[in-house]
Amino acid sequence: MALVIGNNSYSEVPVLAKARADAQSIGTKLNELGFTVTTALDQDRRGLNKKISEFTARLEPGDAAFVFFAGHGVEIGGENYLLPTDIAAPSAGGSDFVKSESIALSDLLDRVRKTGARSAVVVIDACRNNPFELVEGRSIGTTRGLGRIAAPQGTFVIFSAGAGQLALDRLNEDDTAENSVFTRALLPLLSEPGLELRTLVAGLRREVRDLALTVQHRQVPAYYDEMLGDFYFTQAALPAEPAPLPISTMQTDFEVARSIGTPQALDTFLERYTGREDEYTYTVALQLRQGLETEQALVEPPAPQTPETPDIPVIPDSKSVMRDTQAALNEIGCQAGRTDGIAGPRTRSAFAAYLAASDSNLGADDLGTAHALEELRQKSGEICKPAPRTASAPAPASSAAAAPLAGAWKFKATCALVVKVTGNVHYTHAGGNKYHGRLSDSLGQNANTEVYLNGQQISGTDYFPGITVTWRGRLAADGRSFTSSGSTGCAVYAWR
Missing domain, CATH: 3.40.50.1460 (Rossmann fold)
Structure with a gap:
């Protein structure tokens, strides 16, 4: 109408x-x-x-x-x-x-x-x-x-x-x-x-x-x-095979620059979109570029060549390390998926599963590092086995049982290869399995959030100015943490 x-x-x-x-x-x-x-x-x-x-x-x-x-x-x-x-x-x-x-x-x-x-x-x-x-x-x-x-x-x-x-x-x-x-x-x-x-x-x-x-x-x-969900004046013609939704030229250029992963590619993107610094994609690209500078500064210089060691091995780039890490995770049953060198949600979930199932002293931030790869290569067998069910008495009821998400949480999100965002969110029980919350992050962004909890499964929508983010995750058995991934490609770990 x-x-x-x-x-x-x-x-x-x-x-x-x-x-x-x-x-x-x-x-x-x-x-x-x-x-x-x-x-x-x-x-x-x-x-x-x-x-x-x-x-x-x-x-x-x-x-x-x-x-x-x-x-x-x-x-x-x-x-x-x-x-x-x-x-x-x-x-x-x-x-x-x-x-x-x-x-x-x-x-x-x-x-x-x-x-x-x-x-x-x-x-x-x-x-x-x-x-x-x-x-x-x-x-x-x-x-x-x-x-x-x-x-x-x-x-x-x-x-x-x-x-x-x-x-x-x-x-x-x-x-x-x-x-x-x-x-x-x-x-x-x-x-x-x-x-x-x-x-x-x-x-x-x-x-x-x-x-x-x-x-x-x-x-x-x-x-x-203030619209919830998507709106189309003209729906796309039904393709012979499912096709991804159209995205903006800026978003396409960003994905290309990120997949190349070099400072030159990101510099070209940032220069092309000068004047659009207030947009979320530009902010992520800028942080990714700054992160590459930090990584480059932390790389130790190679050992000097000597006559006794004429063939010094080349230090692999971060994408090569990530591909080998994914292969190593697959070898020990942690199901990292394709070895594409990109630390996507599935790769991060596989690494988290390895940390939970092993006695490793590594942390989530060690994913994609050479020393983490070396540790994975030393493992054998199926590390990430499903935990056996054990009979136990039902836990006593507590005041948090009726609203396990209510209260203050901290979170850490990895939104690109090296872009990390931290923040806080406070959830209020809105009845049934629904929660309302207010979120703030280290990029200076604020959002209203709406979350539904079904058993251990969580689904939510964050309403930032100019962008709506949908996400899904899982609450830990003890109710003290959860992991999620969303429509922006960010992988989130939250705790309290």
């Missing part, structure tokens, strides 16, 4: 050129994609409220809703207001009048939320010059654009420009395109098969930014993500 609004013909504030055409183009595209579209063009306040009511009346619990607004908007006192065509230019100090005669964005979002819609995507192209910038010598609202918002849960809101930025209708006097810069970048992305919403928005932001920079203007669409 979709509601598409486009207002050009304002009676007392500046008329717009492309808002109506933008709405019509978006509506046509959504019709092609199978949406039921409610269209509202050049609507006064009464007509706009009527169209919104018609739209929300059609929404049913579990529906996916889409709202598009192109027209004038203004931010007053931290709230964003969408202006109908009959909005009057108020006298100085008339902020309250503007509020009463327009549509508060938060009210619109709330009206959609109350229908029980499963998810809502809201696109607002109202980041133009403030139509009330000067009214009898005073400004009503911010100078230009809209302000930041707090989106309700289940909602993904996109603004055509960032806070305080101006959205361009055209690039120059010779630009005769029917649609605004933002809408012309958005339209083709809506019908691209298999493009998840967050990947779509990342591409949209880059495209609009690059177009605006051609005329020395700064416009980067802003978004506010």
Whole structure:
């Protein structure tokens, strides 16, 4: 279900050129994609409220809703207001009048939320010059654009420009395109098969930014993500064989640089994506590069050559050591999987199983080191045998039995070959097998987390700003630690 609004013909504030055409183009595209579209063009306040009511009346619990607004908007006192065509230019100090005669964005979002819609995507192209910038010598609202918002849960809101930025209708006097810069970048992305919403928005932001920079203007669409799970406007065609979900070019380049594993490869990646330092993938790549510098500094120089030892063995690289380590773990029954030289979740689990089943003095951080490999090569037989079951009396009930995850935990995560993150999380029992928590880590990130415990099996979702991480793990028998791996490739060990 979709509601598409486009207002050009304002009676007392500046008329717009492309808002109506933008709405019509978006509506046509959504019709092609199978949406039921409610269209509202050049609507006064009464007509706009009527169209919104018609739209929300059609929404049913579990529906996916889409709202598009192109027209004038203004931010007053931290709230964003969408202006109908009959909005009057108020006298100085008339902020309250503007509020009463327009549509508060938060009210619109709330009206959609109350229908029980499963998810809502809201696109607002109202980041133009403030139509009330000067009214009898005073400004009503911010100078230009809209302000930041707090989106309700289940909602993904996109603004055509960032806070305080101006959205361009055209690039120059010779630009005769029917649609605004933002809408012309958005339209083709809506019908691209298999493009998840967050990947779509990342591409949209880059495209609009690059177009605006051609005329020395700064416009980067802003978004506010409170949606749970993935959203697709167009599902990917069913392949003959299962194929991985599409990922961004940045993510693809990072995986290539990480698999090569050399400082030069990572330097090339970091240089290519200069300007995107606030993104998670860039942070991981930077820490990986710094980790390689640390490892290189710790490598002892080779012993000098002497005539008695003309053939000095070459010190193997870290990937070679990891491949040999995986092979050695497989030999003793610890099931490390493929010998690909990558310390993935299965390899780390196999090494942890070896540490638990042997009398080794090694630690988890020794995985991939030469001395750990040497110890593994000296072992024989099946070390990682399943522990035999032994009869025992049931443990006495304790206050923690009803909520074994509740309380404070520390964790250590390995998120790439040498990138390590530490942090804390506190879980609160939310009834049944559900827990809520608050997480903070050494990268300065904070997240809300939702966890379910079924026996010893744990599944969770961490909601970081701009990224949602899903993970699965297992609680130790004593309830004092657990291990997990997630959608970002991080392997986690938590304890208390």
